[in-house]
Amino acid sequence: MPQFAANLSLMYQEHADLLDRFGAAARDGFKAVEFLFPYAHEARDLAQRLADHGLRQALFNAPPGDFGAGERGLAALPGREDEFRFGFEHLALPYAIALGCPRLHVMAGLRPAGAEPARLRATYLENLAWAAGLAAQAGREILIEPINPRDIPGYLLNRQDEAHAVVAEIGATNLKVQMDLYHCQIVEGDVATKLRQYLPSGRVGHLQIAGVPARHEPDAQGELNWPWLFALLDELGYAGHVGAEYRPRGASTTAGLGWFAPYKESQA
Secondary structure (H helix, E strand, C coil): CCEEEEECCCCCCCCCCHHHHHHHHHHCCCCEEECCCCCCCCHHHHHHHHHHCCCEEEEEECCCCCHHHCCCECCCCCCCHHHHHHHHHHHHHHHHHHHCCCEEECCECECCCCCCHHHHHHHHHHHHHHHHHHHHHCCCEEEECCCCCCCCCCECCCCHHHHHHHHHHHCCCCEEEEEEHHHHHHHCCCHHHHHHHHHHHCCEEEEEECCCCCCCCCCCCCCCCHHHHHHHHHHCCCCCEEEECCCCCCCCCHHHHHHCHHHHHHCC
16 A cells, blocks of 8 residues: 655645644654755754654755745756755755655756756756765665646756656666656646556656645545556555645645545555
8 A cells, every 4th residue: 555645844734833743644644744845943853753753754855945035946057056065965964864864855946047958957967966976875865856837837857758867867776756646647647657657667766646736635626546546556566655745625634634544544
């Protein structure tokens, strides 16, 4: 059965403080969590919440630049290499170690006006290779995620084949793809075929889900047959986490967890 991780940045927003969302997720039966960024909280406080509630940290993002000002990653931006590398080495990796988190998502960034695609890609490859090397020393994986241009216009990585080409070109065994089925459905569709194509490669390090088109619960109110897709993950032998990265329709996250109920007892 799939092992789900509650995304605490999008779910449980009825609890204003991120630190209070750990307990809420645990009470609902989740055994793992993920979130966008930990850096507003001390690592020791986050680690204590994980320990208090018997949770594992599945994933979080490396520093993305000025997120509040609209930046969505630095890895592919020429001239920002030092900022990217400092944040990765001195923030992301220490937090990953403190939280026992095995993988970090590195955001590519937005395409600057007038930028040459070849230079952006070269910067991206160079930074990812560097980050993968540093992460390997700490026993961590680096993930890159194709994101649909409707949610993040101008994002540099949109398609699964683009991401897998980057991973193959760099060739680091700890560099993998974060395959978000919500983004995949919006950009490409044919989700089941994509899963059959890419999961056996061993280059998918994490999955994420949300209902399409509105990014709500992964249930019957959308385009995808989620129970069938979850069964397909079992058929394909996927053993990693599936991050529930969606915005609940209603004010209560717990009230919308009918989709999770059939899998709750199998979480480990």
